[in-house]
Amino acid sequence: MPLPSDFAQKYGPWALVTGGSAGIGLQFSHQLAAAGLNIAIAALGEEELIKAAGEIREKYGVETKYLLVDLTSEDGWRNVVESYDDIEVGLLVNNAGIETHGSLFRDPVEKHVNIIDLNCKALVALTHAFGRRMVDRKRGGIIFTSSLLSTPAPFFATYSASKSFVTSFGRAVREEFIRYNVQVTVSEPGIVESDMSKNIAKNMDFSKSGFSIQKPDDCTLSFQMFRGGGSKKSAAPEGVKTEFVFADGAKDDVQLSGDWNDWKAIQMFHEGAGTWSVVTPVPPGPHEFKFIVDGEWKHSERHPTIGIDETSLNNVRYVLPEPDLGSSEDTRSKSGHRPQRRDSRASSASVDSSASRRKKGTGFFSKK
Ligand SMILES: NC(=O)c1ccc[n+]([C@@H]2O[C@H](COP(=O)([O-])OP(=O)(O)OC[C@H]3O[C@@H](n4cnc5c(N)ncnc54)[C@H](OP(=O)(O)O)[C@@H]3O)[C@@H](O)[C@H]2O)c1
Structure with a gap:
């Protein structure tokens, strides 16, 4: 193409x-x-x-x-x-x-x-x-x-x-x-x-x-x-633009699901060579997430996990707050450049509600 x-x-x-x-x-x-x-x-x-x-x-x-x-x-x-x-x-x-x-x-x-x-x-x-x-x-x-x-x-x-x-x-x-x-x-x-x-x-x-x-x-x-695949608007809440990647093997489809939006599925995009990714806003703090790979809940071996058995095993990630670029030592930020925000490539969609329910409340991090 x-x-x-x-x-x-x-x-x-x-x-x-x-x-x-x-x-x-x-x-x-x-x-x-x-x-x-x-x-x-x-x-x-x-x-x-x-x-x-x-x-x-x-x-x-x-x-x-x-x-x-x-x-x-x-x-x-x-x-x-x-x-x-x-x-x-x-x-x-x-x-x-x-x-x-x-x-x-x-x-x-x-x-x-x-x-x-x-x-x-x-x-x-x-x-x-x-x-x-x-x-x-x-x-x-x-x-x-x-x-x-x-x-x-x-x-x-x-x-x-x-x-x-x-x-x-x-x-x-x-x-x-x-x-x-x-x-x-x-x-x-x-x-x-x-x-x-x-x-x-x-x-x-x-x-x-x-x-x-x-x-x-x-x-x-x-x-x-670079072709702009997946430049759909996100319905996810405001947060830090955060990238998630799945490259553990998928046939047709990978979605991301995490605790920051009540485990609503977010469509991931195939970058080629078996790598799926999405950039989506996530509130700063500790988060648990998992992937829906060809319809099946899976954790990724490439991200840290938390949990005690296969059902409760989730991936975990600590999302850092946006750095204060205005006060950074970086000379560019002092020259008045404001960081530009790109439209998120994420889109939200409802997942199978039983699977969604299953994930809810399995959190090992205590959320506010
Ligand atoms: N082939 C695979 O199965 C595979 C799988 C996954 C990832 N990769 C990665 O894909 C990339 C390209 O690999 P390839 O398979 O296309 O290998 P390749 O055909 O051997 O090509 C390697 C290229 O790197 C250049 N290169 C090697 N040593 C260099 C040096 N010291 N300074 C400057 N250039 C140098 C070579 O230049 P000359 O030809 O002029 O020496 C050649 O153009 C690599 O990063 C590799 O790790 C390959």
């Missing part, structure tokens, strides 16, 4: 895609170029960079730039920040990543440290630099390529820990940036055809994993976020 025609106008003229010359990143580069964005790619292999930039320029008639850079080093990410200082990066795709698998001791320690340098450190540095410019402009978007292995995965210990970082960082930043009209999405693909997965397949039989192998364009479905 093509992106909307005003996509480039909405975010800005350039997309910077790390690792945008191969695999999933190359797919991002093509899709963004098809939407009219100029493409800047930062990656390691010169041949692939030249090829990708040339093909994209020719096929879509957009401008391209590329930078041969090793993002595991500080020199590398600083080079990207400085080199692309003169273009308006409207979309940053934090995609470059490396992995190691097998016993922790199969590879030398440098390989593990490199994973953290690339998958985590460079990503923070680029988000800090380009995200700040987007926040100042009050437009832009950031896509993080995390992974389904963002929960502890034995034999992928360093890689899965790095992807936990990506998911956690990306989702936190998303909530911070929403108020500045900067959209952030975190994609958590499963197994995707690429050099990375081919390398893993040498030592691991994917057919036994229970996962089907995705094509790179399957993971770029996270663009649904």
Whole structure:
């Protein structure tokens, strides 16, 4: 499905895609170029960079730039920040990543440290630099390529820990940036055809994993976020815009249900690659919630839980009050910018009343 025609106008003229010359990143580069964005790619292999930039320029008639850079080093990410200082990066795709698998001791320690340098450190540095410019402009978007292995995965210990970082960082930043009209999405693909997965397949039989192998364009479905999917008005009470995510497996439908609105179901939106999300106002304080997944009440393994048995087990979350941006040390807020509120993407609907009743009053937090 093509992106909307005003996509480039909405975010800005350039997309910077790390690792945008191969695999999933190359797919991002093509899709963004098809939407009219100029493409800047930062990656390691010169041949692939030249090829990708040339093909994209020719096929879509957009401008391209590329930078041969090793993002595991500080020199590398600083080079990207400085080199692309003169273009308006409207979309940053934090995609470059490396992995190691097998016993922790199969590879030398440098390989593990490199994973953290690339998958985590460079990503923070680029988000800090380009995200700040987007926040100042009050437009832009950031896509993080995390992974389904963002929960502890034995034999992928360093890689899965790095992807936990990506998911956690990306989702936190998303909530911070929403108020500045900067959209952030975190994609958590499963197994995707690429050099990375081919390398893993040498030592691991994917057919036994229970996962089907995705094509790179399957993971770029996270663009649904940017397509404005689910921009319905919320009937939920006022509160702090809070994001909830479900990525534990669902066939057709996921709804959120929590104690802050008497367990009324809130429709979640499929971002692609098995991730469902919604941003909805929640009053500050401790809250219990659960998901209705294809009609069944479920808690998520990815959120903390409270309860004593399967029926009473709920997810829990402490929603912090909105920070006082006016008195923050952040220079932008002193310059008079008021945080912008976006329309909530949440919609409320009635759930099966017996299920709703079942959830009511099971709270372990005492509510006012
Ligand atoms: N494939 C999967 O099954 C899968 C599943 C979940 C998540 N992911 C994530 O998706 C992202 C893309 O992976 P992929 O499968 O498309 O892998 P890929 O085909 O191996 O592509 C990785 C990209 O990262 C770049 N890169 C690697 N090391 C770099 C460095 N030191 N400095 C700068 N760029 C560097 C590569 O550049 P060169 O080609 O120039 O070396 C390449 O463009 C990664 O973050 C990965 O963790 C992949």
